[in-house]
Amino acid sequence: MAQGDAKIVTDHGQSRWSDLWTKEDYLAIWLGFLIIGVCLIAYFGYGPKEQFAQKIETAQQVQQAEAAKAPFKTIEWYQAEEAMKLKASSTSAFGEFVKHWTSRPGSWKTNPVESLIRTEAQAQAMNEKAMPAYEEAQAAAAAALTAATQAQEAAAAAGFEDPALNEAAEEQIADWRAADKKASSLKGKTTNKPYNHIPTLIGVCIFFIVFFGIGIKMMGKSFGEFAKGFVIVFLVAVLAYMLGAQAISKQYGIGAEAWGILLGMVIANTLGTPRWVLPACQVEFFIKTGLVLLGAEVLFSKIMAIGIPGVFVAWVVTPTVLISTYIFGQAVLKIPSKTLNVVISADMSVCGTSAAIATAAACRAKKEELTLSIGLSLVFTAVMMIAMPAFIKAVGMPEILGGAWMGGTIDATGAVAAAGAFLGEKALYVAATIKMIQNIMIGVTAFCVALYWALKVEQSGEQTRSVGAGEIWHRFPKFVLGFLAASILFSTIDASLGGKMSSALLDQGVVRGGTRLFRGWFFALSFAAIGLSTNFRELAKYFKGGKPLILYACGQSLNLILTLTMAYIMFYLVFPEITARI
Amino acid sequence: MNPHTSEHISLRRRMGKFTIVLGSLLLFVYVFLPLLTETFPALNRMSAYLDENGIDPSRYYYTDVEQVKEAEDYLQSVLKSD
Numbered sequence: 001m002a003q004g005d006a007k008i009v010t011d012h013g014q015s016r017w018s019d020l021w022t023k024e025d026y027l028a029i030w031l032g033f034l035i036i037g038v039c040l041i042a043y044f045g046y047g048p049k050e051q052f053a054q055k056i057e058t059a060q061q062v063q064q065a066e067a068a069k070a071p072f073k074t075i076e077w078y079q080a081e082e083a084m085k086l087k088a089s090s091t092s093a094f095g096e097f098v099k100h101w102t103s104r105p106g107s108w109k110t111n112p113v114e115s116l117i118r119t120e121a122q123a124q125a126m127n128e129k130a131m132p133a134y135e136e137a138q139a140a141a142a143a144a145l146t147a148a149t150q151a152q153e154a155a156a157a158a159g160f161e162d163p164a165l166n167e168a169a170e171e172q173i174a175d176w177r178a179a180d181k182k183a184s185s186l187k188g189k190t191t192n193k194p195y196n197h198i199p200t201l202i203g204v205c206i207f208f209i210v211f212f213g214i215g216i217k218m219m220g221k222s223f224g225e226f227a228k229g230f231v232i233v234f235l236v237a238v239l240a241y242m243l244g245a246q247a248i249s250k251q252y253g254i255g256a257e258a259w260g261i262l263l264g265m266v267i268a269n270t271l272g273t274p275r276w277v278l279p280a281c282q283v284e285f286f287i288k289t290g291l292v293l294l295g296a297e298v299l300f301s302k303i304m305a306i307g308i309p310g311v312f313v314a315w316v317v318t319p320t321v322l323i324s325t326y327i328f329g330q331a332v333l334k335i336p337s338k339t340l341n342v343v344i345s346a347d348m349s350v351c352g353t354s355a356a357i358a359t360a361a362a363c364r365a366k367k368e369e370l371t372l373s374i375g376l377s378l379v380f381t382a383v384m385m386i387a388m389p390a391f392i393k394a395v396g397m398p399e400i401l402g403g404a405w406m407g408g409t410i411d412a413t414g415a416v417a418a419a420g421a422f423l424g425e426k427a428l429y430v431a432a433t434i435k436m437i438q439n440i441m442i443g444v445t446a447f448c449v450a451l452y453w454a455l456k457v458e459q460s461g462e463q464t465r466s467v468g469a470g471e472i473w474h475r476f477p478k479f480v481l482g483f484l485a486a487s488i489l490f491s492t493i494d495a496s497l498g499g500k501m502s503s504a505l506l507d508q509g510v511v512r513g514g515t516r517l518f519r520g521w522f523f524a525l526s527f528a529a530i531g532l533s534t535n536f537r538e539l540a541k542y543f544k545g546g547k548p549l550i551l552y553a554c555g556q557s558l559n560l561i562l563t564l565t566m567a568y569i570m571f572y573l574v575f576p577e578i579t580a581r582i
Numbered sequence: 583m584n585p586h587t588s589e590h591i592s593l594r595r596r597m598g599k600f601t602i603v604l605g606s607l608l609l610f611v612y613v614f615l616p617l618l619t620e621t622f623p624a625l626n627r628m629s630a631y632l633d634e635n636g637i638d639p640s641r642y643y644y645t646d647v648e649q650v651k652e653a654e655d656y657l658q659s660v661l662k663s664d
Contacts, residue, residue, distance in 0.1 A: 185634075246612065247633060248616045251632055255638070266604050267600070271600045390624065412641065414640055418637050428649060428653060429657060430653075432644075432654075433657055436650050511645060516646070581661060
């Protein structure tokens with residue numbers, strides 16, 4: 001992405017061994033893997049693996065016994081299932097430590113100070129306010145459990161051979177599970193604790209100065225200048241977290257990332273970003289390090305989460321739309337910037353902000369192009385998140401079809417969950433899962449875009465000439481290899497551990513209790529840095545003629561048509577049995 | 583100062599511009615959008631639902647959204663024998 005006057009980061013000359021410790025791409029890989037390594041050692045070396053293994057084995061034995069006993073999933077089967085939902089991050093000292101020291105400003109409604117400080121009295125008042133609803137839900141869950149137990153006992157008394165009694169028991173168990181889920185959700189609102197994030201924010205700021213400062217020093221830049229400017233970048237990121245944590249702002253999808261860009265741009269284009277802050281606006285360095293960490297969240301086992309229909313909706317339609325939109329932008333709209341074209345295409349077709357970041361870094365797009373793509377995505381997401389469930393309800397579209405449609409077309413995962421939940425529980429499950437499968441695609445997208453750029457785009461025009469493998473290697477953005485290496489490493493560990501243990505140690509430990517927390521901060525810092533170094537006039541130039549908007553609208557229209565068609569074919573014509581089971 | 587910004591503009595004027603632009607943004611998000619939510623019952627219901635269920639539409643990756651894990655567990659449970 002853009003850097004300095006040249007606007008584009010390009011490496012000249014031949015690759016050298018010293019690149020390994022002096023170039024930004026490699027340093028991003030080493031720093032990313034330093035965090036990954038520490039988290040892996042902490043959770044796998046000192047985590048509760050043995051304890052978890054015992055619990056999972058016991059629960060699986062219960063499930064096997066219950067499955068052999070009854071033709072439906074019994075209460076005990078579900079209780080065993082719940083017992084296997086373990087979280088290494090909340091049962092290990094390392095998890096608690098990392099969570100505490102990487103904590104971000106929390107949610108608030110009317111008083112922004114609440115995002116930084118919550119007193120004992122405030123926490124108590126919140127818990128007391130939520131308690132009646134929780135107690136009511138808890139009583140309802142207890143009554144539902146009693147009814148389910150009675151129905152199950154009746155079915156058992158008939159040797160589980162009476163279909164009517166079995167069906168009645170299944171219905172009562174489903175009611176109990178719904179009531180129990182509601183009670184669990186409300187319980188979370190009665191356990192608010194007091195906090196003061198200010199000391200930890202100071203601590204994490206110092207840590208990031210040292211962490212990235214080492215890389216800056218190794219790149220031959222001034223550590224002191226970086227450290228001085230970083231405080232401002234960090235403060236903008238913290239303010240962005242605060243503003244994005246407000247309930248209504250979140251409802252419309254305006255989170256910390258959007259606020260980081262907006263706030264930074266307002267400062268840069270009105271007050272003017274002080275020159276001494278600019279050495280800390282290391283947009284590419286923050287993004288590349290964050291992307292290496294994001295690789296840990298790209299697990300290939302997720303692709304089959306909803307079977308073959310999900311693969312077709314997310315992995316056939318998505319690349320088709322991406323490539324078609326890119327070609328449309330070049331051949332019909334004649335968008336001058338290929339990087340802007342591909343970033344918008346990936347952002348719109350794959351999964352919004354995360355895909356935009358990965359693609360922009362892979363093809364070395366300018367920061368204004370990334371900003372524009374994310375801006376378009378935010379606007380369309382806010383509209384689609386509200387309009388799509390309303391439209392689906394109005395036309396009476398089945399929940400599962402609607403869910404698959406929204407999951408494949410709305411950009412941000414949170415917005416997909418919101419739209420899905422508004423439509424119904426099953427729509428939420430299908431939409432969120434389709435989006436998750438699409439999320440996994442960003443690794444492949446980033447790799448293919450980086451390769452295509454190294455092979456084709458960067459040698460087009462006047463510079464067309466045949467290039468050898470060495471030149472291609474030289475051009476290839478190396479951090480993408482770190483991103484893929486992290487993805488392959490975590491996918492391999494995930495496969496070797498198996499579902500439940502992987503969920504407990506890897507997903508709910510190393511990732512959610514480690515790498516993800518840092519990745520969130522690194523992206524927030526990069527967005528603040530983008531804003532602080534973006535000139536509004538430069539940004540406006542890219543929007544000239546409204547071509548990016550036309551590209552997004554046309555691409556999204558194609559996406560809507562193809563996704564709906566594919567979802568209908570897959571879920572209702574080819575695999576109706578999967579739909580019936582959902 | 584940032585080379586993009588005219589250095590000859592006085593600090594007072596720049597502060598004025600900053601206040602107006604930031605103020606407009608804050609007004610849009612924290613006054614206009616809540617009014618919009620209050621005005622339309624569907625948006626109001628959605629807001630209450632999101633708050634009640636802890637769904638954050640501004641999160642962009644699947645690991646940031648708790649409901650994805652819930653969805654994955656559900657589908658794994660119902661499609662287990664596949």
